[in-house]
Amino acid sequence: MNYVQLEYTDLALASLLVLANAGLSLVLNLGLARRMLLATLRMVVQLSLVGLVLKSLFAVASPWLTGLVAVTMILFAGREIMARQERRFDGLWSYSLGTGSMLFAASLVTIFALTGPVRPDPWFDPRYALPLLGMILGNTMTGISLGLHTLTTGLVRDRAGVEAQLALGHSRNEAFRPIVQAALTSALMPIVNSMAATGLVSLPGMMTGQILAGVDPAEAVKYQILIMFLIAGGTSLGAVVAVLGGAWRLSDQRHRLRLDRLK
Template structure:
């Protein structure tokens, strides 16, 4: 397949954007109040992708492990901020930002290092052409799982506070008293990636696999790469959710097995 046949002009991209203009028009007509949000989200996406395209082109040319690691750290920082922003009731102090970020960073870094050094094995193994796109996919899915899990944990504890405190008063440890809440948070955080894996190949063709096929890669080879990526994403998401929830349980209780919801901020009206 000739790659030049698949090249797109900015005019082609702009025509595709007319569908978003249609969505904004329908929002105005139906008084949904989403037109401004659609415009802002689309504009932000365009600017961010254009800038990241230029940045990645420069990074790929430089081939520096330190620059690659620096970009990875910046990605973790932005992902941590997104996790923090999506919480209806955030942890007070630096914990609100650090807990989700640390869980994602540990899980994603472990998975990406194993995936690159032992499985994909590019030369060098930290090659930004492989490391950064893969790290972005892993981090993006872990972000969704961790944010959902932490939000479920805090919301459920707030709602079931009396039941949990009753068990603690009866002598249960914090881990025993919070076990149902912990399970619910873990299930909430894992559900998106489970649904994604279940639908992949039947309901949807993943973007990476579709891109490889469009660029001329044999479909069976594209399938193997996509399976590898999905396994890495699933593993990182599960590990990140587990670390975040266990860390959240530990932070929202203390060594004397007391519930410490005073460590949560009050819910903000604009949350979510």
């Protein structure tokens, strides 16, 4: 493929922008320079390592190694969901609700993509499987953590209203409905917004990458549309499982509100 290969000197040149930023922070006394340099350093090290890992994974193309990396990615994303929650579930639920929903949604959608529309040979080819999973995971993670955040904070904030309905003999489904709806709406808002704005406001990263790598823009667009469908499917599936699972956990068989199951 014909594309401009980057040399390390080219990267060094571009890094001047970050250095200039750090300099600005020092001059304006923003106290950001250290954090910015640290984050930059982390980004460079992490991406370089990922590059090496991917290179050797692609060379081996083992289903087990690919699966292992995929699971590791999902577990990290699960930790991220938990860390972003203002109010966490108690016990094992704090980690397993978000992670379980994501494991279910992301793996289902990724396997669907690999065996349905994309069909690489072999179907688990890490060159396809891992980037697809990564993109689905990133968006599903945001959706699930927004959904759970809206659910838990909403139930705590509207506790009196929810309990008033329960006390009047409404079922937990009726009493929770407005908050569950709000939680699902906020989970899906980012992907709905990005689908609506894409192409006009922003050129998605993957499509841009393919175009830079010399792929015909019309082909790159097809891939991007596929990815958008996958992300939308993964996010809504994961958010529905997580939010309904969370609502189920925060109520019981006797249709009570169980905020004591939050930390």
